[in-house]
Amino acid sequence: MRMLQVGRWLTAIGLVLLAGVYVRALSYTPVEQTQGLAQKIFYLHVPAAIWAETAMILVGLASVFYLFTKDPRLDRFAAASAEVGTIFCVIVLTTGPIWGKPIWGTWWTWDARLTFTLFLFLLYVGYLLLRGAVPDPAMRARYAAVLGICGMCEVPFIHLSVYMFPTLHPMPIVLQPGRPKLPGSMLTTWLLSLGVFTLLYVGFVVQRYALSYLREQLEAAGEVGHA
Amino acid sequence: MQSPKLLRHAWTVASKDLLVEFRSRTAILSAAVFVVLVLVVFNFGRDPTAVSNVDLAPSILWVTFTFAAILAMNRAFQLELENQALDGLLLAPIERSSIYLGKLIANLVFVAGVELIGVPLLALFFNVRVLPYLGPLLALIALATIGFVAVGTLFSAMTTRTRFAELLLPVLLLPFMIPPLSWAVLATGRLLAGRPLSEIVGWLNMLAVYDIVFVTLAVFLFPATVNE
Amino acid sequence: MQSPKLLRHAWTVASKDLLVEFRSRTAILSAAVFVVLVLVVFNFGRDPTAVSNVDLAPSILWVTFTFAAILAMNRAFQLELENQALDGLLLAPIERSSIYLGKLIANLVFVAGVELIGVPLLALFFNVRVLPYLGPLLALIALATIGFVAVGTLFSAMTTRTRFAELLLPVLLLPFMIPPLSWAVLATGRLLAGRPLSEIVGWLNMLAVYDIVFVTLAVFLFPATVNE
Amino acid sequence: MLLAEGLRHSFGAVRALDDVSFGVSSGQTLAVFGPNGAGKTTLLKVLAGLILPQRGRAQVEGGRRAIGWIGHQPQLYGQLTVRENLRFWASLYDVPESEFLLRKDSLLGRLGLQDHEHRRVSELSRGLVQRAAIARALIHDPRVLLLDEPFTGLDRMAAEELRELLSEDAAEGRASVLVTHNVDEGAELATHIAFMRAGRFAHFAPRAGRGPQQVSEDYRNAIA
Amino acid sequence: MLLAEGLRHSFGAVRALDDVSFGVSSGQTLAVFGPNGAGKTTLLKVLAGLILPQRGRAQVEGGRRAIGWIGHQPQLYGQLTVRENLRFWASLYDVPESEFLLRKDSLLGRLGLQDHEHRRVSELSRGLVQRAAIARALIHDPRVLLLDEPFTGLDRMAAEELRELLSEDAAEGRASVLVTHNVDEGAELATHIAFMRAGRFAHFAPRAGRGPQQVSEDYRNAIA
């Protein structure tokens, strides 16, 4: 199938570019003064976090439109986006502690940002489990849509939670009202990285979408075969 | 959607639920006992010299309210399954949303009942002064309760009909209960510590927004959770 | 009373209960979620500078275990009512006491399951060191759990068949649950604070005596709670 | 008034409905007979809209409001009295108070429940509960009746009364689908007869004046 | 084998049993007919020992172990399979494993449940559940059968099979009390017939060869 191939190519290009970004980050971007090399993980951590949240929002948007149109393509996209979002969430949850250990001296603390990210991950897991648990395709799509929309509305609250609680985690530097306070070359590297993650997101989603389409075809064929 | 009818049917469903609960009183009494047990546990467990009352009170309060909410949500749809009346409800020519709203109202009344028992008991056992802050405290409790009961009721409706999904309810629910709960605990702490109201206004606003978003969502999404 | 038969039947009843719970898993998951919620509430509600972890841990532990026990006891007889199998159980030619023992075993396994989830979670969330005291801690938890679950199971059996007593259950139960619970909380506190074992031996003995007295009593009294 | 087109539904590997199509018009009564597990209850649930069929379409003129349903379970709250139950369901169907009182009294009277109106449903005997379930299903004067073994637990007088109620209903233009195992009970009410087996209609035709005896024989031939 | 002496029982103001006495000996079958709410279920529960009568005494030879009971409810766990249910009840009755397997296979075979042995009870249709409930009641080879409307929900083949099972049981010397509303189903199995009304036996006598027709007529006369 062509779509599957397109997805694979996009992902491959994304991975190569990611390596490129890190070459730039390590050799051409200044080292942050207080954190040293540990700060380099920033270029993985933050774009992954942004896409982990965005993917959930896209799931929700697709779900809203699904409930109106009942177009199975939207449902498939939502599923794909959730799967990819889960992966990005895992990246955040692994890069965060790796970064945290040298900076904070501990892998994990139960502050708001970290806890809420953990529960965002749980939300993704719940979403995927729910999809696995409902055998009837129409019902599965509707239930998943309900959860997806709720999930989308949950994201802003998670995002804003850092403002509400005393927390160790840095406040938003890039995504904040007003101008980003990041030195120029760091910003460029970071923007490149964000672009690469976008490409990765698209690549993964296209692949998962194509796969679930194929699986549905097979399922339908299987059912006809049974009769 | 004809709104007066929607509300009337919702009230019919809610008042039936409350009547059934009033007749059996099992759930409310379990909740009351739990409140007392929690208070006793903390009363004995606390070293009065190390931990002051006001530091603990908010957490204790919210643990008991969470328990009440879980109980209420279990009760709400269990009741229909027990009496095999869920099919009848689904068959009735009413907006699906009115079933949701009815269950929500009944759950809120139930949880409010437990809260009305819990707050004075806490004040009594722990010698916490709640009277000076009663107004804002009640507002805070109401706002937070609505938020997490609204989401919980929605999901419990979704999962009563599917065998597997029942396993999921808790997993689904957690991410949605934790934000309002954690705001509520923090705000209650400030309030009971006698901090100025302005310090908790931010949280109250967040809770209010959360309530509005999720109640609206639930009313619109509930129909999608039942076969149409 | 033929003791091997009594135990065999009790085990038959218990393993059936556990199989049903394993198939649906509703109760154990509710309990697990509740554990997480309690931990989160206390995590956010606690001012780390004012309240140290070790001061809170015992109370939190026992609140969640109490919740699990209440859930288990509700479940135990609810299950028979739901499937209308209670009449069948009462009709079977088995010692009444074996029904009680069976339910007790199932409840204990259930509560133990929750405790096995709860202790590590507590250690994780609150950074409390439990490993050095693991042996005595487990003994303490086991003794206290047996005590209050034994009494609770007896009373909940009594109340499933009679409408009036249902209202009384909580009231009856409270005075019996409070002593073992309060000993357990106090002892856990000492233990986690790293005090020498000798300080809690007294409580452990008390709990052991309580268990022996009430399990024996319940086994003999249970037959009187069902129609003969 | 009631139309089923190519209904199919499976529970996992069990095919409960397998290409069932038929129609029932005003005044007609379709009696469905079939062995246990044939899919009769599933068919009624699909018609009522309680189960969404995996294939095919079921349509009832007038939608949910028009349906009166008696299922395997009474759909009454044990903790409420008969009257409280009826009032609850009536108000969900927007039955005006005056009409509710009239219909309630007439139904309770005919079903012999006058003395039990204020008793809790959990205290009633099985047959009395079934009578209350019948009253519940008819309280909103439905145009289409879906009846799943409605005679269960009824004594002879009540069964007689129910038959009378149903034939009056048919005379007034209601359409019904009646599932039962007792040919004697169902055959004479029916204008059409269907025999169901493993999710399919093995036979579906007008009764054409055949008596219980003959229907019984047809059934044996169709199912064996 | 079964003796009732002056049984009385009231639920609040409702007199469910009012001075009922009778005996059933080995090989006999007592069929009890009566309108809804007459007290038939209460009578069976008192005989089984599930309700302690306020006056009088009920005795079953062999005690609880000897009783096989089919009530209004199936007494099966929906979350367990048919086989798991049967095994559970069999082990409460101390049925040895080998005998359990034999009886289970024979009962499931005769009741047409072979294909459903490994399905959960909650997934079965009503009639299939009732069949499983019958198997459950007979798994320990009881000497005395107390049957409360055991034909409910059964299709014709299963009802036929149950009648056969019951008449074999009677031939082997079991005693039974059978409550049903359908005279056709119950009359031919019975050696004795009782008509019950408002908690009393309005009639209690050997059947003496009377057919369903005549029993029906007697019933009408006795109750009216």
Ligand code: HEM
């Ligand atoms: C331990 C687990 C961690 C988790 C789960 C986590 C989670 C997140 C999330 C979800 C975001 C996205 C913020 C948003 O856009 O809403 C984020 C951003 C960020 N994180 Fe972390 N983080 C962790 C550890 C760390 C550590 C140790 C550091 C460095 C000290 C760090 C520094 C940052 C920075 C600088 C941002 C960008 C903020 C912005 O500009 O929006 N994180 N993190």
Ligand SMILES: Nc1ncnc2c1ncn2[C@@H]1O[C@H](COP(=O)(O)OP(=O)(O)OP(=O)(O)O)[C@@H](O)[C@H]1O
């Ligand atoms: N919820 C369910 N899950 C799994 N299987 C089911 C479910 N409901 C019904 N079935 C199966 O579908 C088939 C048809 O069931 P249905 O209840 O429609 O039969 P029925 O004709 O009404 O039988 P009966 O005469 O016994 O009431 C049966 O094999 C049944 O076990």
Ligand SMILES: Nc1ncnc2c1ncn2[C@@H]1O[C@H](COP(=O)(O)OP(=O)(O)OP(=O)(O)O)[C@@H](O)[C@H]1O
């Ligand atoms: N638990 C109870 N509480 C109150 N009243 C009860 C209870 N059980 C039975 N009754 C009442 O006792 C009377 C006899 O009930 P019973 O169930 O014995 O009747 P039945 O002859 O079996 O009727 P049916 O043919 O409807 O099954 C009825 O009026 C019933 O309402």
Ligand SMILES: [Mg+2]
């Ligand atoms: Mg059926």
Ligand SMILES: [Mg+2]
């Ligand atoms: Mg009865």
